[in-house]
Amino acid sequence: MARPRQTLLTRQRIVDAASALVDAEGLEALSMRRLATELGVQGPSLYNHFPTKADILDAVADGVISQVSLAAFGTADWASALRSWARSYHAVLVAHPNVVPVLAHGPGRRPAALAMADVVYGALIDAGWPPARATHIGALMRYLVTGSALGSFALGFDIDPELYERYPHLQAAPRLAEHHVAVDEGAFELGLDLLINGLLASRREDRVDDVRA
Template sequence: MARPRQALLTRERIVEAASALVDAEGLDALSTRRLATELSVQGPSLYNHFATKSDIVDAVADAVIEQVDVSAFGTFPWDEALRRWARSYHAVLSAHPNIVPVLAQGPGRRPGGLAMAEAVYGALVDAGWSYARATHIGALMRYLVTGSALGSFALGFDVDPQLYDRYPHLGHAPRLAEHHEAVDEGAFELGLDLLITGLTARYEMGTR
């Protein structure tokens, strides 16, 4: 009886397995040995596709960024496009929080990250923002999105009510955890709205 053929090892399979591992267990769990085990291959075979573990991490990060929808740029006015993109960016990173520390460092040489930066920066410049201001806006949006995706503000408080006897203004803190999704999403939306409202005001004043 013929032995079943082993699935061909490809960059796509490696990235898919690495992404699943990072999502499930975090960046520290990712090693070439562990990845080879997950793929049922010998470790050295990974190096036919990636020179280093860092290259694999970069590919995982880029695979996440490629899920962000940038189609609003060139379709909607700059402010609405920025809002739609930020929401997509936030949703994607929130679904993959373990890779956010890598993404927070910037696109580096990753094609997907550079393509997203090109779409955002190009749309802002085309809308009339100066090169400097477009750069500031791109950086500011990244701070908002990656910062909000790094962890939950609401889950950062202990649920023991007695802990807050000495902190009367934090009396409601133990209840934040049960409403963490609404709290965190509301905070992101408030920040996004204030940011775009402020930018729109500057734009209309001609301060670009």
């Protein structure tokens, strides 16, 4: 009797399995041995596609970034494009929170992350922002998005009412957990509004200064 045909092991299969494992159990659950078990292969076969676990993590992180929409750049003004991109970026990271610590270190050599940085920076330069300021804006947007996805502000409060008897301004804190989605999304949207509006105001002031000069 012929032996059952084994499913071909590919880079994409490895990345998909690693992504599912990280999403379900966190970064600490990912190991070459565990991944090989999940895929039903021998551990050494993974090394034919990825030299190290870090390389797999990079591919997982880049796969997450590839889901972020950059469609607004080139079709909307710079402020609207930034807002649309930030919302997509935020939504993707909220859907894959366990990968955020990897992404927080920057794009490294990851193709999708570098392509995203290139599009955002290029759009800001095309809009007339000086290179240094465009870099600052890109970094600031990343701080807001990754920071907002690293953890829940609301879920950081204990639900025991007695804990807050000594803190008169935190009497409603035990109920924050019930509304954590609204609190966290509201905070992100507020931060995004303040950031974009501040940048728009800065541009207006720059134009006034240019006219006066």
